[in-house]
Amino acid sequence: MGYTMCRHCTPYNASKKVTPMAQQLPQPSTAQLARSEQLMSVIHTLIHQAHGWLPFDAYMNAALYTPRLGYYASETSPFSALAADGDFITAPLLSPEFGACIAEQALEVFERVGVAQILEVGAGTGRLAADILTHLHNRGVQVNYAILELSGTLRAQQQATLADAGVHLSHQVRWLDALPEDYEGFIIGNEVLDAMPVELIGVQAGQWFERGVTADAQGLEYVDRPTDKRLTMPKEWLTALEDSGATYVSETHCQQLAFIESLGACLKKGVVLMLDYGFPAHEFYHPQRNTGTLMCHIQHVAHDDALYCPGVQDITAHVNFSALKSPRNLTAIGYVNQANFLINCGLLELLTQLPEEHMRVAANRAHKLISEAEMGELFKAMAWAKGLAFEEDDTLQGFTRGNRLLSL
Template sequence: MNPNRPTDSLPAPGADALAQSEALCATIRARIAAAGGWLPFDRYMELALYAPGLGYYSGGAMKFGRRAEDGSDFITAPELSPLFAATLARPVAQALQQSGTRRLMEFGAGTGKLAAGLLTALAEMNVDIDSYEIVELSGELRDRQRATIDARAGALAGKVQWLDALPEAFEGVAIGNEVLDAMPVRLVVRKLGAWHERGVVALNDGFAFEDRAIEPDAHVELIDAAIEDELSADYVTETHEAALGFTKTVCTMITRGAAFFTDYGFPRREFYHAQRATGTLMCHYRHRAHADPFLYPGLQDITAHVEFSGIAEAGVEAGADLLGFTSQARFLMNSGITDVLGAFDPSDVKRFLPAANAVQKLLSEAEMGELFKVIAFSRGIDGTVDAFAVGDRSHTL
């Protein structure tokens, strides 16, 4: 698709945004040419999201917000309601106490609302921490995070520091909300029983897919084993080497403490299902979801669901313990979100009803409650935390 031609259903970007997208397209076309005319999709996705100064997350796009009119593309749980952070603070506090650590780290902190909420809630619980470290690649998001935390967390903002990269070792609790789904994925296709890798070629002033035959590797063999059934039609799916590598790095980095990841996805046998024949790749632009990763490169989010069995295996292979795995709804209910909501006066309709509606979205199977999962790893914690005490689904991984 021509990256500068708006579709009938999506709003067109402004001139400055289009110029940024064009600059990124030129970079991608140069990379395709240097690679011999074909670039693996995961490399295209990496450039589209993270090319320095031009990618979606490394550039200046709005990204997080409640509606298309504010220039944003999607909303996350911390943006939806402060009750998410207030509830998450409880298992975080328990993990800090059980591991005897006093530091927090967040990967990709969005607008900073989760950080501000956690800092405030932990202080109200009399849980003192030494530092809150944010790993953030986007300069624009760092500025937004700093402003949000200063405004919402007051003097606690002094505990926050920003990192350009992960440290070699860390003692404390790490948090990643919708981080794994933003990792580049490889696209693989089975046609008439033979596997291909889907890549990107330059086409006129846009880009197009092109498939190349491959020999099945360990990741593809896992897909074959999960599907089991013979497929009568083409089958497209993703492998998640970047997310697996990131998980291993984080679980190696943590020498004592825990890591909590919240994201949408499935265990392997649900993810690689014969009926899920078109994969999970999805794009988000102005709060509308569509399937064209070549529309406005650098101006839209490109994402894929998380295959949680592989994430669990990666963490354990790095030497961490699997602390638990469950749905977001069960995790938040176990962590006492109804008690947090109970602090609102039901007679104060203007405050209570929006809070209750947000909790409904966080918990409902039709909204975020079931599709989103929470997986956690630990070192130096005996047993688990209360958030996984009921309804743990680790056996499904």
């Protein structure tokens, strides 16, 4: 029987020595191996074009998004509760109350913006869209729902999920190929930022380096090169790391900030809400987190060998929320852990409204979303606004209790 693995689950081996571990990792199918081999030849070309050394973020981009071959661009959907059918699950697949809470938050945004529109980026299986639309339908609200999805396979899966959920839902949804202009409404994304390519930057014996990927007859391997780049950690930590002689590697997230700013650029008036796992910079770059947060998932096994079977496994990194607090074109208005966000949005009231025979099962599902030991603390919700007046201390419903924006 398979077991469920959320994408934040800790690798069973935190070592960066990846080769021996490859023996223990789940074996991809013959078709997956054939696709990975095709992707390998694309990666070899990229390495060659980059004069033998490909920065890690370019490798991660190729592994996840190369058309037809990358992990999020292939014909296989990565989402399933069963190891035989997929690699991980996300909050919308755990509990419909997750979407219902976001729908409650949407109602307030619609009121502030004056229009009932949602744009979801990276919509996965379409489960979140279906749950939000169901909840809004039950509340008597019609909404204009758009999805921006890079993957054709996932777009088809989203269409099937919405069709299963009811025609009245799928009729309200349209799929976009690019961000719209002058958008007014609520832009949302769950576990999208962590799927964006990161740079690997580190220090060893006082020398800063960037990690990249090279290839030889045996396959891919990491090679570190000197760099002027630094991690944005407190200066005293940088100095201590340089002086300690120890090896420290972590991630920088330029693409995440650029993505948030691209949402800001398309928004005329409204709110952006992102939910994802991560920390503020002082936790992210804590000296004890000396191997960073890079993680891979294959058939519900989490590990840290990002060079294993490119295109067949997920590669992800936690979000440094401090790096997202001041985008050029948006104002950050809230940052809370997922437990507070869902409870502020009325999770407990939603559970008590369920028929008694469903309440216990629903409460068990919701427990995983809010328990500190599961997703409640590691996952965060962060919101930014544009074109809306938020007075000091004014924020959205989801951020009223436990707002830690000032800690970023």
